[in-house]
Amino acid sequence: MPLPNDEKVVALANDLLQMFDQLFGLHPGFRAAHAKGLMLTGSFTPSARARSLTRAAHIQRDSTPVTVRFSNSTGLPQIPDNVGDANPRGLAIRFHLAEHVHTDIVSHSTNGFPTRDGYEFLDFLRAAAASGPDVPSPKPIEQFLGTHPAALAFVQAPKPFPASLARETYYAVTAFAFTNAEGHTRYGRYIITPGQGNEYLTPEQVAAIGENYHYDELAQRVASQPIRFHLRVQLAEPGDAVDDATLHWPESREVLDLGMLELTAVLPDSLAQQKQIIFDPIPRLDGIEPSADPLLELRAAIYLLSGRRRRSA
Template sequence: MTMKQSSPLSRLLRFALVGGIPILLAILFLWAGGWLSPQRLTAGKLVDTLQSGPGEKPGFRRNHAKGLCVIGEFDANGNASVLSKAALFAPGKTPVTGRFAIAGGNPDAPDFAVPIRSMALAFTSPSGQQWRTGMNAMPFFPLPTPEAFYEQLVASKPDPATGKPDPQKMQAFVAKYPAVKVFGAWAQKYVPSGSWAVDRYNSLNAFNFIDKNGQSHLVRWSMVPQQAWQPISESDHQNKDFLQQDLVKRLAQGPLKWDLIVTVAQAGDASNDASKLWPADRQTINAGTLMLNSTVPQEGGPCNNINYDPLILPDGIAASDDPLLNARSAAYAKSYNRRTQEEAHQAPGEHL
């Protein structure tokens, strides 16, 4: 009788049943990490591809490497309490440790060369619960899935011979993911601002707010600036650190403020696709005011060793089914582990 050959995974699972639960858990961990399925997209593969552009920059984030720490507080007005039982939405103030950054893995990149900026915040309630959120100054994400984002990174990788992406690879990518054309159309019309302080930062991903009755409400949120918008100037193009210098100057004159605006979805609005905008007529709630009071360099600053994982959520906020959330969380963790290990091996006083 001919025996049907079993797969490596099934043989390992049978062995785990004999060897006990710890081995089974190890196998599941290895599978989740992609070791038993090399073709699968993993956090390590995604981070490797991100850092392949600028090259290794020990001690820095693999994306949004150039940034600045900020300190402040969130003053909730209680309006969002009808949607979420999270303590930070009850009237009162919550300390915030944040970070402004520009996209990309090069900590020495000129501010004017990278039009997409980010705001990351960690809210810490008196009970110790945290809400961490990373937002971007663009209205939607270019692509719907981690796999599509990874393929974009690969397709846009510069050809060593020309120093530019291969046009045929990019054309094939756009043909496979035509949704990216929508983002391209927005990017062509986008005018970068002259300050981190005047940008609107959006969650992009959807989340669920859970109210005191256990009801779930699908939402997105934005930090909307109270400071008047201004475009990037000609002089800004001559200063590689104009964003950081501008923020330091502004905060020396007084606090900077944003309104936390929560947008509530209606039936049919996408919960799992950050590349799709919700209609502009959706209900919005002003949940309170973010006030930033001071800034600190990220090297040695309080934000430097915070992993702004979007899935670190307090009771009252839960993840949606957006696949980008798990991918972001895993990639952030991988990047955090790498850079903190690199920092541990740097000589005292060595620049991060």
């Protein structure tokens, strides 16, 4: 996983990392964002229709081993599971294709992203950092949201507390180009839906749960039964924007079932493995290519820079 050749992208990635540090503090050995998490292992089995969309290696096999990481939002490793800032939750998936060969999906539980590109996102974080409780209104973040409707929509989107991280839906941020064996390409966005359906807690239930409720529940759940997710792709139609993560496609767009994720155990050395693994939002394999979304190269750079720092801690 190389750093982008574009020096501006790398500089912007470093600026964003510094903003995360300013917002959440330095926590050596942990991610700058989505710091609290748990890793599980399992397998992916493609559906009968998956090959009609892509010739990617993990779609051509009967099954592929996977490692997944569930996470809370923010760069706080000890953030309680029962506070609003823990949402949206994250789900990253690694498909192990061969020794040192893999492809990843990085997703979170709110559909979309607050800004079109990294420069807007940096402005968003700076506005948030400058808007403490003692700052009079209109605070910088209020001014930013007042002039950036996509960010306002993302912030205002419902972010309910899942009854379990295994009962939540997750969305990959950007679109990808899927190409099948015949060379036909369609753009799509991943949607990862729970096999048992969505279930959310009431405010009263949230107030009663413990600070590590979701991860304790996840470990207990997978110890008693496999956790299953459907890996799906919402397919774009001609005219749909495929390079802007702030824009939602109509719900009427076809959703193709790529296959089933089945998680069977917590990784025994989860904390150590979380420190080492660096997920990559760019697929980097034949059959699934990145779109022109400007967030992709930037996110890859941030994950790599943050990962190198984490490993050296």
